[in-house]
Amino acid sequence: MESTFAIIAEPNRRAILGLLASSERSVGEIEQELRMPQTSVSKHLRVLREAGFVEARPDAQRRVYRIRPEPFMEVDEWLAPFRRFWSSHVDALERHLDRMAKAPKNRRTR
Amino acid sequence: MESTFAIIAEPNRRAILGLLASSERSVGEIEQELRMPQTSVSKHLRVLREAGFVEARPDAQRRVYRIRPEPFMEVDEWLAPFRRFWSSHVDALERHLDRMAKAPKNRRTR
């Protein structure tokens, strides 16, 4: 069940990745910035590490984590077949028309 | 837990989306092509529909499902900050500088 997608389904893990996107950080820094228990941070980092999202570099007693690109690329590739549904500017128009069409009618179940 | 990412964490749902990427399909068609129980297909479609990944068009007693772009765009946007880690080699420099900035003092490697 260790799919790339399952990994990023977890909000705290996405938060961690979000931090690391701007710059590498130690466990303690992540802990403080996200105000989440250290043990939780460590566990999420482990999952992220084993899935290849991040890698750790030891700095004395610290571990400094940083992003690795591969799993993100995988998500990007998964997205490819769906890009045709919005990537061209034809779709901007389409979306516009869609929105117009929605006012009179109603859509969706909930 | 209704995040876009939680939705696509489920392998069967990704399979359904994969089918719909090429063309719209009825529930029965999905059921056959994926060889998965109808009730399961219906439930996954419900989740996908409520999250905006697909929409249904009634065709007599059938429901024909097709892709909607918005949630995919959301994933694409989430990916944006991470693109610099692989999209060009300019970013290799950027990453390097980033690392330097984080370590003004003595650094040790082992």
Add this chain to the structure above:
DNA sequence: CGGTCATATGAACCTAGGAGTATATACCTG
């Protein structure tokens, strides 16, 4: 109408995995 397709919904069950607590490991400093 009655039957039968096509799809949706409900309920019970089961498992994965996140959270919390406690503790282990490793490294630094005095």
Add this chain to the structure above:
DNA sequence: CAGGTATATACTCCTAGGTTCATATGACCG
């Protein structure tokens, strides 16, 4: 060496959500 700091791991508990089985809803056709 002792004591503190930084991070990892083990264990238990708990809940979200996927699967299955049974049935409901609704549209078509004879």
